[in-house]
Amino acid sequence: MVMAVRVHENGGPDVLTWEEVEVGKPGPGEVHIRHTAVGLNFIDTYFRSGLYPAPNGLPFIPGNEGAGVVLTVGEGVTHVKPGDRVAYVGPLGSYAEERLVPGDRLVVVPDGIDDKTAAGMMLKGMTAQYLLRRTFNVTSDTTLLFHAAAGGVGLIAGQWAAHLGATVIGTVGSAEKAELAKAHGYTHVINYREEDFVERVKEITGGKGCDVVYDSVGKDTYPGSLDCLKPFGLWASFGQSSGPITDFNMGLLAQKGSLFATRPTLFTYIASRSDLEMTANDLFDVVKSGVVKIEVNQEYRLADAAQAHKDLEGRKTTGTTVLIP
Template sequence: MVQAICVHEIGGPDVMRWEKIDVAEPGPGEVRIHQTAIGLNFIDTYFRSGLYPAPNGTPFSPGNEGAGIVQTVGEGVSHLKPGDRVAYVGPLGAYAQERLVPADRLVVIPDGIDDKTAAGMMLKGMTAQYLLRQTFRVGPETTLLFHAAAGGVGLIAGQWAAHLGATVIGTAGSDDKIALAQAHGYQHMINYRTENFVERVKEITGGKGCDVVYDSVGHDTCPGSLDCLKPRGLWVSFGQSSGPIRDFNLALLAQKGSLFATRPTLFNYIASREDLEATAGELFDVVLKGIVKIEVNQEYRLADAAQAHRDLEGRKTTGTTVLVP
């Protein structure tokens, strides 16, 4: 028996219980890992609250991201062995001391990256990779706006985009968060609590607008994000921390400049083993070279996951947060 956070009914942070569970021996194509660290992400709150339905209903353990040590491998697994340090994104069930993971979802953590860093960067870091390198190919000619710049994805994206030569604009809700983002690649920061971010983007860009807006906030930043774009610019909606966007009117895209819009998710970008290895490989490369620094700013005991969720939803956290079993 091992300990895990279990959700028996959807709701607020208090529905998460610290319980004993059984973990089976790995079946064909599976690996059992002892987890050393687990990444905390906003998507965890979506499953807990019921905004996203858990694939297999309740009870379930939240969490899509973690790192640990291979204990045993199932039949047909040849690229991993007991003792390997590994990290992963998906499927649900990360909030546990030990768990089974499909072998094709695991990547070996390279020397030079510790387990807490790996656990906290896989989902956020690979999200930054697909946003900047695949959804829109950011380069020296790019002007971009990134909402929630001081969040986990935002701090990674700011460093990476600045390295790619882009003009990087961000939003945040406090002076401390603005200073943090400025230390991580953002040349221009906007305090959305005291400034109109649409007007400030127009000022910063000389009225031209941005090539791409990355928006994980949702309700509170729509349709303002569209007004920050150049004609034929791209709005990338990849989250909804302030609530979902309802009844979106496609005609707005025409009215505001023949804009493009997309709602991507990491899991489609790493669905194949080849895509997973390429995406993780590029992330590991920029971290090992020091281009992107992953800073674990908060650490909670896994048993205290409810408090971690309260702080995350209360926007009290910055950057990367990990849960330690």
């Protein structure tokens, strides 16, 4: 038996319970790993609250990413072996000391990247990768707006986009977060509590608008995000930290300049093994080269996951947070 965080009923952070669970032996294609660090992400709160239903119902162990050491492998697993340092994103179940993971979801962590960094960067870092390299191919000609610039994905995306030569505009909710964003590649930072972000984007771009807006906020930034785009621009809505958008109007895309809109998810972009390896390797390369620095700004004991969720939802965290078993 090992210890894990479980959710027996949907609700606030207090529904996260610390209890014993049984892991079992790995079946065909599975790998038994011992976690050394677990990543904390906003999507974890969606599953906990019930906004996103857990695929296998209640109860469930939350958590979408982690890093650790391979203990044993099941039949047919050849790309990892006992003793390997590995990391992964999905499926649910990372808030545990040990677990079984589908072998095809694991990638070997290269030398030069420690376990805490790996655990905290897989979901956020691969999200930044697909947003900047595949959802919209950011280049030196790109002007982009990234909401929640001081968040985990935002800090990675700012550095990466700046390396690609883009003009990078970000929104934040405090002066402290504005300084953090400026230190991570953002050319312009807008404090949305003090300024109208739509008007500031128009000023910054000389009225032209942005090529792409990356929006993980949801309700509070819609439809303002659309007003920040130039004609034929792309709105990439990849999260909803302020709540879901319930009144999306397709007609606005026509009215505001024949705009494009997408609701991408990482899990679609890394569904195939080849896409997972390509995305992870691209991330590993920019981290190892120093182009992107992953800063683990908060650590909590895994047993204290409820407090970590409270701080995350209370916007008290910045950058990357990890849970330590």
